[in-house]
Amino acid sequence: MNKLLKLSNVSLNYTIDNNSINILKNISFEVDYKETISIVGESGSGKTSLIMLIGGLEKNSAGNIFFKDSEISNMTEDEISEIRRKNIGIVFQSFYLIPNYTALENVSLSLEINKLDNATKKAKEILDRFGLSNRFNNLPSQLSGGEQQRVAIARSVVMKPELILADEPTGNLDSENTENISSLLFNYIKDENASLIMVTHDNNLANLTKRKIIIKDGVISENQ
Ligand SMILES: Nc1ncnc2c1ncn2[C@@H]1O[C@H](COP(=O)(O)OP(=O)(O)OP(=O)(O)O)[C@@H](O)[C@H]1O
Numbered sequence: 001m002n003k004l005l006k007l008s009n010v011s012l013n014y015t016i017d018n019n020s021i022n023i024l025k026n027i028s029f030e031v032d033y034k035e036t037i038s039i040v041g042e043s044g045s046g047k048t049s050l051i052m053l054i055g056g057l058e059k060n061s062a063g064n065i066f067f068k069d070s071e072i073s074n075m076t077e078d079e080i081s082e083i084r085r086k087n088i089g090i091v092f093q094s095f096y097l098i099p100n101y102t103a104l105e106n107v108s109l110s111l112e113i114n115k116l117d118n119a120t121k122k123a124k125e126i127l128d129r130f131g132l133s134n135r136f137n138n139l140p141s142q143l144s145g146g147e148q149q150r151v152a153i154a155r156s157v158v159m160k161p162e163l164i165l166a167d168e169p170t171g172n173l174d175s176e177n178t179e180n181i182s183s184l185l186f187n188y189i190k191d192e193n194a195s196l197i198m199v200t201h202d203n204n205l206a207n208l209t210k211r212k213i214i215i216k217d218g219v220i221s222e223n224q
Pocket residue numbers: 014016023041042043044045046047048049050
């Protein structure tokens with residue numbers, strides 16, 4: 001059966017002062033369409049680095065990464081960013097909204113970059129779906145943390161990506177907002193048949209995914 005994502009013996013090294021440090025070692029796993037996976041592990045174990053590789057924001061030093069049968073590890077920067085823009089939504093712990101753009105502009109920008117019609121209408125629809133219809137014209141500084149993360153998620157899914165990568169999406173939120181954001185994210189993924197790879201320190205959140213991958217010192221120690 002076709003897989004959405006396949007990593008085969010992927011490694012990541014960083015060179016600092018002529019010393020090569022091995023951050024990720026021989027990482028292999030596959031992700032099915034519509035599958036949800038959490039990635040857990042201690043601080044510094046390599047979870048964010050893995051998300052960066054899958055999202056094409058870092059280049060792997062060895063091994064192969066296939067997204068829907070295309071080998072992204074062999075592509076040019078332009079080819080990778082094209083795939084990322086259209087197929088992969090990324091959500092970070094810090095929301096990274098553009099500070100001088102309104103909520104609506106932050107979301108519609110992705111559609112405009114991709115030259116899609118009705119960018120404003122589509123951006124309004126997704127913000128409305130995430131309970132932000134009365135916040136279209138607010139700047140990020142005029143939004144609460146939970147609202148900012150809802151805008152950031154709206155931005156990451158407005159292109160209807162098949163894969164959503166989330167790196168501690170609730171890491172900066174209190175428990176009430178954590179619950180809101182997690183139900184919003186999981187409902188969205190179910191309704192839209194998307195796949196999710198989510199890094200989290202929160203066991204309750206990790207338990208909502210179908211599979212769990214545990215990383216220890218840059219290697220997969222468990223793949224449940
Ligand atoms: N650009 C970089 N150059 C050199 N080393 C790096 C770089 N980015 C990360 N590292 C190192 O790689 C290791 C893994 O970092 P990573 O951010 O992936 O960890 P993490 O599992 O996400 O941790 P946390 O739970 O704290 O977010 C760390 O030892 C870190 O210092």
